[in-house]
Amino acid sequence: MSKPLQRMANSLPTDRILVGDCVELMNSLPECSVDLIFADPPYNLQLKGELHRPDNSRVDAVNDHWDQFDSFRAYDDFTNAWLSAARRILKKDGAIWVIGSYHNIFRVGSAVQNQGFWILNDVVWRKSNPMPNFRGMRFTNAHETLIWASKSDKSKYTFNYEALKALNEGTQMRSDWTLPICTGHERLKNEKGEKAHPTQKPESVLYRVLLGTTNVGDLVLDPFFGTGTTGAVCKMLGRNFIGLEREESYAKVAEKRINNTRSLDNSFLKVSAGKRSEPRIPFGQLLERGMLRPGERLMSNNGRFTAKVRADGTLAGDSVVGSIHQVGAKLEGAPSCNGWTYWCFKRDGKRVLIDQLRKQIRDEMVAV
Numbered sequence: 001m002s003k004p005l006q007r008m009a010n011s012l013p014t015d016r017i018l019v020g021d022c023v024e025l026m027n028s029l030p031e032c033s034v035d036l037i038f039a040d041p042p043y044n045l046q047l048k049g050e051l052h053r054p055d056n057s058r059v060d061a062v063n064d065h066w067d068q069f070d071s072f073r074a075y076d077d078f079t080n081a082w083l084s085a086a087r088r089i090l091k092k093d094g095a096i097w098v099i100g101s102y103h104n105i106f107r108v109g110s111a112v113q114n115q116g117f118w119i120l121n122d123v124v125w126r127k128s129n130p131m132p133n134f135r136g137m138r139f140t141n142a143h144e145t146l147i148w149a150s151k152s153d154k155s156k157y158t159f160n161y162e163a164l165k166a167l168n169e170g171t172q173m174r175s176d177w178t179l180p181i182c183t184g185h186e187r188l189k190n191e192k193g194e195k196a197h198p199t200q201k202p203e204s205v206l207y208r209v210l211l212g213t214t215n216v217g218d219l220v221l222d223p224f225f226g227t228g229t230t231g232a233v234c235k236m237l238g239r240n241f242i243g244l245e246r247e248e249s250y251a252k253v254a255e256k257r258i259n260n261t262r263s264l265d266n267s268f269l270k271v272s273a274g275k276r277s278e279p280r281i282p283f284g285q286l287l288e289r290g291m292l293r294p295g296e297r298l299m300s301n302n303g304r305f306t307a308k309v310r311a312d313g314t315l316a317g318d319s320v321v322g323s324i325h326q327v328g329a330k331l332e333g334a335p336s337c338n339g340w341t342y343w344c345f346k347r348d349g350k351r352v353l354i355d356q357l358r359k360q361i362r363d364e365m366v367a368v
Contacts, residue, residue, distance in 0.1 A: 039096065120150055129180045296308065
């Protein structure tokens with residue numbers, strides 16, 4: 001842990017916990033230096049007194065001083081201050097996650113949009129084992145909301161769609177996540193046997209966030225680090241982190257936790273990737289490398305049409321000239337066509353998709 005006193009213009013305190021005010025600490029970091037921010041800010045619960053169970057035992061609720069604000073205006077000012085500092089240090093293609101309850105998430109969501117972030121999704125974390133409503137005066141509060149937003153509407157944010165789909169047994173990951181709250185062996189305790197932190201988040205939530213929206217080696221910042229769930233999952237998944245925490249006691253617990261977290265071997269960190277993430281290969285590269293020759297005849301995969309390859313990588317067939325996609329679409333009378341899986345060439349008397357040649361080039365790039 002450390003307490004920086006001045007702006008770190010050319011250095012980043014990677015994989016460290018910085019103790020102090022999150023706004024001051026973020027302002028000390030270099031601009032556009034962080035890939036992702038995960039924020040679990042104070043909820044501002046506005047509790048009016050202690051909460052008791054039917055047996056009159058006291059509920060261990062969030063009543064710490066860091067969750068108390070004099071007014072909504074004070075909370076909004078705090079929210080705008082840390083969001084502004086967070087946006088400054090995000091890379092242009094970076095993104096932010098913010099989690100909250102009904103007490104604060106709507107105010108935070110408005111501030112997120114006003115600061116210039118571009119909301120991509122809201123995710124509902126449905127708690128499979130929520131705390132009951134002891135007074136019986138409201139619905140059981142069984143979910144929290146996560147807002148996922150890119151730095152701007154032009155950001156090329158990370159989304160590992162195929163990895164999340166694989167995690168979900170081959171089905172698209174939806175925006176409602178049913179996961180348990182932090183209990184049992186995962187819940188950290190202090191020396192008195194009490195909860196080390198009242199709002200410790202389960203690793204399962206951070207696992208989905210980091211697997212789905214960061215890559216190995218990315219830098220993740222958590223401005224409300226608490227007991228270090230973000231740092232522990234980052235270490236496990238091969239991501240780097242910076243943790244900011246105002247309370248020294250929480251920072252000590254987090255540091256011990258992360259030191260005891262096992263990082264995965266690099267061979268297990270590779271995740272499923274879709275075709276969009278693969279390097280783009282121009283059709284003309286097949287000619288440059290001699291895989292196809294100008295004048296060579298290509299056939300459609302349904303055997304209905306043919307076209308000849310021109311020296312510049314376009315095709316000519318039946319009074320149509322254009323790219324492999326344009327010519328295929330025109331001949332089929334279709335609005336679009338994937339030329340890579342439409343056109344074939346012949347080798348040793350067999351019809352082969354030109355996509356096989358593209359795959360060969362991509363495989364060579366990975367091998368290098």
